[in-house]
Amino acid sequence: MLLTLCIVCGVLVQLLNTVSACTCRWGASNERRFCDASFAFRAVVQEEIPQTPEIPDWARDEPDVDPDNFIYFYKYKVKVEEIFKKPPSVDVSGTIIVQTPRMPGMCILTLPVGDEVLLTGFGDGNPAWDANACSWVQMWEEVTPASQVMLRKGIKNTACSARAFPSLGR
Secondary structure (H helix, E strand, C coil): HHHHHHHHHHHHHHHHHHHHCCCCCCCCCHHHHHCCCCCCCCCCCCCEEECCCCCCCCCCCCCCHHHHHCCCEEEEEEEEEEEEEEECCCCCEEEEEEEEECCCHHHHCCCCCCCCEEEECCCCCCCECCCCCCHHHHHHEHHHHHHHHHHHHHCCCCCCCCCCEEEEEE
């Protein structure tokens, strides 16, 4: 009986750990990440915007509550340099706000302030553009010339067909 109880508890602990884990599409290529994203920009990360914790009422009076545990997103001011893909009818110009998760189960991502990056993700900028560890985020200087050509083609061929990205046809 005790052995059965220990096994059940072990399985429950494992399930709880699994639920909070970040899960991305296994083996997704950068092309697939581009195609799955609602936006793709070449941008300069200008600054991280400080966030205020959103502490729920039940936790306000608790002595050991760490306020940082109630900040769920990093937010960044990002200057868009080039647009490869965006939702139709959404204006993207100048500086935008990008938010990324701070919690491991949400696929945590931090952006390098001051650097130029390729940034893909989801949303329409209302209230912010969303990216996470499953997005194609890469230092622009490390994006290969071949990938740069594919990105620039992608804006004209948003269907992301196997013709536009041959590696997707496999």
